[in-house]
Amino acid sequence: MASAPPSGSAPPSEEGDPRRRLAEYETLLEIGVELAGTLDRQRVLELAVQHAERLCRAETGSIWELDEERGELFFRVVRGRVAGRIRDLRVPLGAGVVGAVAASGEPALVDDVEHDPRWRGEAAAGFTTRGLVAVPLVARGRVIGVLQLLNPVGRAAFDEDDLRRLRLFAGPLAHALENARLHEAEKRQFRDTVTALAEAVEKRDPYTGGHIRRVVCYSLLLGRELGLADAELEQLWVGAALHDIGKIAVPDAVLRKEGPLDVAERAAMDRHPSAGAEIVSRVRSLQPLVPVVRSHHERVDGGGYPDGLAGEAIPLAARIVAVADTFDAMTSDRPYRRGLGPETAAAEIVRHAGRQHAPEVVAALERLHRRGEFTLAAGEELLASLSGHPDAG
Amino acid sequence: MASAPPSGSAPPSEEGDPRRRLAEYETLLEIGVELAGTLDRQRVLELAVQHAERLCRAETGSIWELDEERGELFFRVVRGRVAGRIRDLRVPLGAGVVGAVAASGEPALVDDVEHDPRWRGEAAAGFTTRGLVAVPLVARGRVIGVLQLLNPVGRAAFDEDDLRRLRLFAGPLAHALENARLHEAEKRQFRDTVTALAEAVEKRDPYTGGHIRRVVCYSLLLGRELGLADAELEQLWVGAALHDIGKIAVPDAVLRKEGPLDVAERAAMDRHPSAGAEIVSRVRSLQPLVPVVRSHHERVDGGGYPDGLAGEAIPLAARIVAVADTFDAMTSDRPYRRGLGPETAAAEIVRHAGRQHAPEVVAALERLHRRGEFTLAAGEELLASLSGHPDAG
Numbered sequence: 001m002a003s004a005p006p007s008g009s010a011p012p013s014e015e016g017d018p019r020r021r022l023a024e025y026e027t028l029l030e031i032g033v034e035l036a037g038t039l040d041r042q043r044v045l046e047l048a049v050q051h052a053e054r055l056c057r058a059e060t061g062s063i064w065e066l067d068e069e070r071g072e073l074f075f076r077v078v079r080g081r082v083a084g085r086i087r088d089l090r091v092p093l094g095a096g097v098v099g100a101v102a103a104s105g106e107p108a109l110v111d112d113v114e115h116d117p118r119w120r121g122e123a124a125a126g127f128t129t130r131g132l133v134a135v136p137l138v139a140r141g142r143v144i145g146v147l148q149l150l151n152p153v154g155r156a157a158f159d160e161d162d163l164r165r166l167r168l169f170a171g172p173l174a175h176a177l178e179n180a181r182l183h184e185a186e187k188r189q190f191r192d193t194v195t196a197l198a199e200a201v202e203k204r205d206p207y208t209g210g211h212i213r214r215v216v217c218y219s220l221l222l223g224r225e226l227g228l229a230d231a232e233l234e235q236l237w238v239g240a241a242l243h244d245i246g247k248i249a250v251p252d253a254v255l256r257k258e259g260p261l262d263v264a265e266r267a268a269m270d271r272h273p274s275a276g277a278e279i280v281s282r283v284r285s286l287q288p289l290v291p292v293v294r295s296h297h298e299r300v301d302g303g304g305y306p307d308g309l310a311g312e313a314i315p316l317a318a319r320i321v322a323v324a325d326t327f328d329a330m331t332s333d334r335p336y337r338r339g340l341g342p343e344t345a346a347a348e349i350v351r352h353a354g355r356q357h358a359p360e361v362v363a364a365l366e367r368l369h370r371r372g373e374f375t376l377a378a379g380e381e382l383l384a385s386l387s388g389h390p391d392a393g
Numbered sequence: 394m395a396s397a398p399p400s401g402s403a404p405p406s407e408e409g410d411p412r413r414r415l416a417e418y419e420t421l422l423e424i425g426v427e428l429a430g431t432l433d434r435q436r437v438l439e440l441a442v443q444h445a446e447r448l449c450r451a452e453t454g455s456i457w458e459l460d461e462e463r464g465e466l467f468f469r470v471v472r473g474r475v476a477g478r479i480r481d482l483r484v485p486l487g488a489g490v491v492g493a494v495a496a497s498g499e500p501a502l503v504d505d506v507e508h509d510p511r512w513r514g515e516a517a518a519g520f521t522t523r524g525l526v527a528v529p530l531v532a533r534g535r536v537i538g539v540l541q542l543l544n545p546v547g548r549a550a551f552d553e554d555d556l557r558r559l560r561l562f563a564g565p566l567a568h569a570l571e572n573a574r575l576h577e578a579e580k581r582q583f584r585d586t587v588t589a590l591a592e593a594v595e596k597r598d599p600y601t602g603g604h605i606r607r608v609v610c611y612s613l614l615l616g617r618e619l620g621l622a623d624a625e626l627e628q629l630w631v632g633a634a635l636h637d638i639g640k641i642a643v644p645d646a647v648l649r650k651e652g653p654l655d656v657a658e659r660a661a662m663d664r665h666p667s668a669g670a671e672i673v674s675r676v677r678s679l680q681p682l683v684p685v686v687r688s689h690h691e692r693v694d695g696g697g698y699p700d701g702l703a704g705e706a707i708p709l710a711a712r713i714v715a716v717a718d719t720f721d722a723m724t725s726d727r728p729y730r731r732g733l734g735p736e737t738a739a740a741e742i743v744r745h746a747g748r749q750h751a752p753e754v755v756a757a758l759e760r761l762h763r764r765g766e767f768t769l770a771a772g773e774e775l776l777a778s779l780s781g782h783p784d785a786g
Contacts, residue, residue, distance in 0.1 A: 018415055022414055025415065029418065029422060029425065029564070032565060033565055036565060036569065037532065037568050039572060140430060171423075171425075171426035172425060175429035175430050183572075183576070186583065192675070193583065193587060200594075201593075252644055252646070253645070282588075282589040283589050285582040285585070
């Protein structure tokens with residue numbers, strides 16, 4: 001078992017000092033709880049390298065994750081002087097010390113690295129590696145990565161006791177990392193599936209290709225500018241992605257009609273916010289989004305639909321999506337007109353602040369626009385950061 | 394910090410025996426790794442109660458989870474003689490020993506339970522409680538539940554040392570439980586959202602109300618009968634839920650036409666499997682489902698569409714969904730005909746085994762049907778079990 005200390009591996013000096021060992025175990029128990037307490041992969045990685053360096057008094061540490069599909073290990077985190085130089089390094093499974101540890105599932109303790117036949121200079125030119133200790137990270141019976149420490153501080157070499165400690169540490173770390181990875185994968189699956197289905201619904205409307213994705217991006221940028229926390233931004237993107245989902249209930253004859261709609265057709269079209277709210281309301285955990293979907297065509301002056309809400313009675317997320325939606329509609333081409341430039345569209349929205357749109361959201365748009373940050377690329381980046389770090393490849 | 398031993402709380406006999414403490418810490422480290430290694434809530438609960446009973450040599454143990462919305466604690470797991478009697482017990486926050494521990498965040502160590510003013514007989518009539526020890530489960534700064542042990546074995550009372558051990562154990566347990574809960578909540582959100590969106594798409598088709606949900610149920614029953622593992626069943630339900638998602642691309646004029654379709658209309662209708670596959674293919678983690686959605690109208694004799702695949706070239710999940718889809722279509726009412734009884738529909742499907750449908754899937758249907766287990770209720774139950782245990786309430 002990964003967490004059991006290798007029997008007989010500790011030097012006698014350690015066996016003779018159970019109190020020091022007790023303190024060390026208490027530290028390991030605390031670290032284990034700390035690691036289990038987050039599902040944020042980047043945070044797990046950073047905590048882990050810090051703790052590992054301290055546990056074994058090492059100059060620098062790194063964590064490598066195994067990309068099973070490619071049979072490669074890639075850096076997840078590294079600290080210390082070499083950080084900038086080796087971030088993009090990849091090592092084939094089986095190659096080098098790190099690759100050998102991952103392939104065999106056996107730890108490595110190397111005194112004189114430069115003379116080890118497996119050593120391929122995984123650190124970087126200009127950094128002299130004296131000694132290293134590396135342990136496999138095993139979760140659910142599979143090697144998922146390697147934790148490596150370089151250069152002991154204040155001693156000539158890492159010893160069996162460092163290795164023993166690091167193996168004890170590897171158990172909680174591997175599981176915390178695997179749990180965080182699963183958590184991210186689930187979040188990403190949810191995001192990608194909702195997006196794919198919302199885009200499929202959108203495709204029925206001949207005028208709105210890519211609209212969903214753009215409204216998501218603009219909404220997130222506005223939300224962040226307005227100071228929303230990450231958890232609120234997560235909610236906001238789902239609301240923005242699903243804002244037009246109710247169009248599924250609008251007949252083709254209305255949705256695809258060229259030219260103006262008559263009264264009955266307009267009424268059918270204007271039912272899409274409430275139809276969308278009804279769909280979203282069926283998902284218990286998405287209840288907070290129901291008002292967002294329902295109210296994205298309200299106006300702050302009370303002249304919108306379906307409920308004629310005014311001002312702050314309109315949920316903030318709906319006020320945000322309304323601005324994002326309008327901005328994208330104005331800047332997109334239609335068969336009967338060219339889209340406006342972003343400058344003109346922003347000015348037009350500003351002109352309607354306090355009537356159609358909420359002043360504080362419009363002000364956020366203005367600030368972003370002035371700083372040149374109201375771009376799809378910036379929105380995509382923000383969206384990606386919310387869903388955690390992509391898997392390798 | 395929850396994991397730090399309360400200083401000075403251990404009796405001198407323990408302090409004087411660091412070797413015993415070392416062994417205990419090693420056990421706690423191992424248990425921590427074991428708990429972190431699963432995101433299955435039921436498994437975390439069962440492991441935890443077993444380990445806790447052993448750590449403190451207790452007659453029986455239970456874990457209570459806090460339902461914050463209702464301000465109540467409810468049983469999650471209990472072992473021993475009282476198990477059957479108290480499963481449904483709920484305790485208001487603040488009431489009883491367990492409720493007091495949850496409300497205060499402070500542990501309880503009670504020698505003479507029957508005379509404790511807080512005691513309200515949380516166990517059950519016929520079970521004599523002598524002593525108890527209970528600790529709060531704290532994850533991410535919030536009390537999420539209580540771990541309680543009743544009746545020390547081979548001793549008169551639980552002592553401070555039991556309490557210290559149990560507090561050390563509570564940290565990893567609380568986080569494992571919270572991580573499992575989040576994992577389940579995410580799975581459920583994904584399932585419910587996919588279902589809600591698939592059903593919204595389905596609603597455009599006037600003849601198929603509830604079809605998606607029924608096809609999911611029948612598919613899961615067939616899959617389990619055919620020996621699929623839980624992970625495969627998880628995939629199967631998504632494939633079944635999305636099997637008709639491509640109908641989003643079928644025009645109203647075709648989808649809603651009463652009477653027979655002409656050649657062009659039939660072609661438009663028959664594009665729905667490939668259109669659906671295209672939608673699903675946009676989600677990286679759903680790649681394995683693309684062939685399922687694409688091939689659910691193939692026939693084992695090669696006469697289906699869109700690719701004319703035959704026999705085992707049709708993915709098993711698609712062969713399963715095809716049978717479930719046909720069974721539901723046959724047993725559902727249409728404006729122009731009454732649905733067949735399940736007996737007749739099953740017999741009809743059996744008659745086409747080897748031509749339209751895969752013999753092994755048809756055989757599974759026959760077995761289930763004969764045992765009276767091919768019911769929507771059984772399918773719903775199976776689906777619920779895949780997504781973990783529902784939150785309280």
